[in-house]
Amino acid sequence: MSNAIESLGSLWGPLLVLGQIGLFTLVLLLSIAFLLLLDRKIWAGVMMRKGPNVVGPFGLLQSFADFGKFLLKEIVIPAGANKFVFIFAPILTCTLAFAAWAAIPVAPGIEGGTSWVISDLNVGVLYLFAISSLGVYGIIMGGWASNSKYPFLGALRSAAQMVSYEVSIGFVIITVILMVGSMNLSDIVNNQAGGLQNWHAFSFQNFPLIVVMFPMFVIFFISALAETNRPPFDLPEAESELVAGYQVEYGSTPYLLFMLGEYLNIVLMCAMMTILFLGGWHGPVAIGANAAGSMPPLLLSLAGLFWFMLKILFLFFLFAMVKAIVPRYRYDQLMRLGWKIFLPTSLAAVLVVAGYVTYFGVQS
Amino acid sequence: MALIAFILIGAVVVLSAMLVIVARNPVHSVLWLILAFFSSAGLMVLIGAEFLAMLLIVVYVGAVAVLFLFVVMMLDVDFVELKQGSLGYWPFALLIGVILVAELALVGAASGSLTFDTFDPSPGAETNTEAIGAVMYTQYLLLFQLAGVILLVAMIGAIVLTLRHRPNVKRQSVSAQTGRRRADATELKDPAPGQGI
Numbered sequence: 294m295s296n297a298i299e300s301l302g303s304l305w306g307p308l309l310v311l312g313q314i315g316l317f318t319l320v321l322l323l324s325i326a327f328l329l330l331l332d333r334k335i336w337a338g339v340m341m342r343k344g345p346n347v348v349g350p351f352g353l354l355q356s357f358a359d360f361g362k363f364l365l366k367e368i369v370i371p372a373g374a375n376k377f378v379f380i381f382a383p384i385l386t387c388t389l390a391f392a393a394w395a396a397i398p399v400a401p402g403i404e405g406g407t408s409w410v411i412s413d414l415n416v417g418v419l420y421l422f423a424i425s426s427l428g429v430y431g432i433i434m435g436g437w438a439s440n441s442k443y444p445f446l447g448a449l450r451s452a453a454q455m456v457s458y459e460v461s462i463g464f465v466i467i468t469v470i471l472m473v474g475s476m477n478l479s480d481i482v483n484n485q486a487g488g489l490q491n492w493h494a495f496s497f498q499n500f501p502l503i504v505v506m507f508p509m510f511v512i513f514f515i516s517a518l519a520e521t522n523r524p525p526f527d528l529p530e531a532e533s534e535l536v537a538g539y540q541v542e543y544g545s546t547p548y549l550l551f552m553l554g555e556y557l558n559i560v561l562m563c564a565m566m567t568i569l570f571l572g573g574w575h576g577p578v579a580i581g582a583n584a585a586g587s588m589p590p591l592l593l594s595l596a597g598l599f600w601f602m603l604k605i606l607f608l609f610f611l612f613a614m615v616k617a618i619v620p621r622y623r624y625d626q627l628m629r630l631g632w633k634i635f636l637p638t639s640l641a642a643v644l645v646v647a648g649y650v651t652y653f654g655v656q657s
Numbered sequence: 658m659a660l661i662a663f664i665l666i667g668a669v670v671v672l673s674a675m676l677v678i679v680a681r682n683p684v685h686s687v688l689w690l691i692l693a694f695f696s697s698a699g700l701m702v703l704i705g706a707e708f709l710a711m712l713l714i715v716v717y718v719g720a721v722a723v724l725f726l727f728v729v730m731m732l733d734v735d736f737v738e739l740k741q742g743s744l745g746y747w748p749f750a751l752l753i754g755v756i757l758v759a760e761l762a763l764v765g766a767a768s769g770s771l772t773f774d775t776f777d778p779s780p781g782a783e784t785n786t787e788a789i790g791a792v793m794y795t796q797y798l799l800l801f802q803l804a805g806v807i808l809l810v811a812m813i814g815a816i817v818l819t820l821r822h823r824p825n826v827k828r829q830s831v832s833a834q835t836g837r838r839r840a841d842a843t844e845l846k847d848p849a850p851g852q853g854i
Binding site for chain 2: 445456459
């Protein structure tokens with residue numbers, strides 16, 4: 294894609310990037326609206342309820358109705374709140390959640406060796422990691438600026454929780470980087486071409502590594518739950534203890550932005566797992582080089598986009614099921630899981646994968 | 658384009674660094690510090706050192722500054738009282754400031770002009786990351802490992818300082834907890850009506 298931008302000349306380059314950003318934003322917002330409904334429907338289904346079913350057919354327009362409601366409500370800022378930080382916190386959360394998507398490659402490009410992505414960074418993985426590690430600020434700032442006890446407790450909890458689980462996420466990412474030898478997300482996806490058996494979560498080509506890589510995928514999934522404050526790790530907003538944690542004082546549009554940022558982060562984590570472990574845009578069955586060559590490139594791109602979205606949807610389904618069926622952790626259990634189980638396990642995995650790559654090399 | 662970006666980001670770095678000192682509320686100071694870190698990462702991206710930029714964000718903004726913020730938010734300091742004594746430090750502050758400006762002027766004069774046109778962020782390698790790795794794990798291996806040892810010592814020190822064995826604390830043994838079976842934990846009683854257990 295970047296080659297195409299350069300050929301269009303310097304004037305069209307920025308406009309094209311702006312267009313891409315607009316397209317990404319639009320698609321993301323629309324998908325979030327329906328994913329939110331899906332989340333609620335799955336949750337309701339597990340509880341044998343019907344879920345939202347009034348607005349539109351099957352309640353399909355529920356999220357849009359909620360959106361309108363949030364926009365039209367009055368913004369209430371508590372008297373003792375720090376006004377600027379109070380308003381800035383949800384904006385920051387939402388902006389960061391969108392910014393991370395700039396580096397996500399969603400489909401193979403029409404020209405060979407390229408991909409559909411706004412910015413194909415050399416350090417794409419690190420960029421995603423960096424941006425997601427900034428997500429904690431929105432919560433801390435929101436909790437602190439509310440000048441109230443429950444939000445503050447929620448903010449403190451989330452600060453400790455998100456920093457703890459970032460450590461194991463970092464090590465898991467390193468195992469993948471070791472297998473690929475590059476931090477470029479498109480390279481990571483292309484390393485998993487050729488069907489299900491090459492996906493990093495299974496990695497049959499490097500057979501002994503499945504013992505390490507599949508558990509790493511599971512650890513990443515659980516850490517992603519903790520990183521996005523999803524149940525069973527939603528202690529920053531544990532409604533039974535902290536009412537709604539850092540969100541207590543928020544309503545109207547600021548709350549909407551928090552909510553949007555949270556769901557964007559969940560989908561981002563699903564996209565990261567898809568790219569790092571589930572082969573990104575590659576389908577589970579390899580298409581022969583001849584068959585791929587005879588197909589129009591646009592069709593291949595769209596097929597890639599289809600697989601990418603299907604995998605994200607599958608992972609989102611898992612997120613929703615976990616929310617529905619797993620009870621909330623106690624805070625000390627959460628810390629124990631992060632520091633005493635995930636950290637040593639992922640550290641050992643880094644050693645094993647590094648040793649394997651050094652002595653046997655990676656077949657891909 | 659790069660020049661405009663440099664001027665904009667540089668201005669943000671300088672402004673936010675000043676606001677770190679000027680801000681009255683310490684939490685605001687830390688927030689400005691975070692903005693300064695973040696914008697410095699932007700400057701590093703501009704000169705092509707994207708790996709360092711990302712590390713700066715991950716390590717300093719994502720972890721160190723979170724702990725700063727954590728500590729500063731928990732502190733209960735009376736800043737009016739603190740500000741009253743600060744006038745006495747002005748001579749020292751002035752001295753340090755003069756030394757810094759003098760040093761900067763010397764460096765500026767010695768190097769002629771501060772241009773980075775010939776700067777190569779990834780000498781002898783394809784990417785910035787490879788260039789850093791190639792130097793760090795060959796030429797500076799000993800120093801790198803020494804830095805690791807120092808960090809390990811600091812970590813052990815922090816653990817030793819905070820590790821206390823208080824006798825009256827109830828602790829949960831997770832293996833004992835998950836090893837519990839129904840027979841160990843419950844007992845079935847069949848009390849007759851009107852009688853207690």
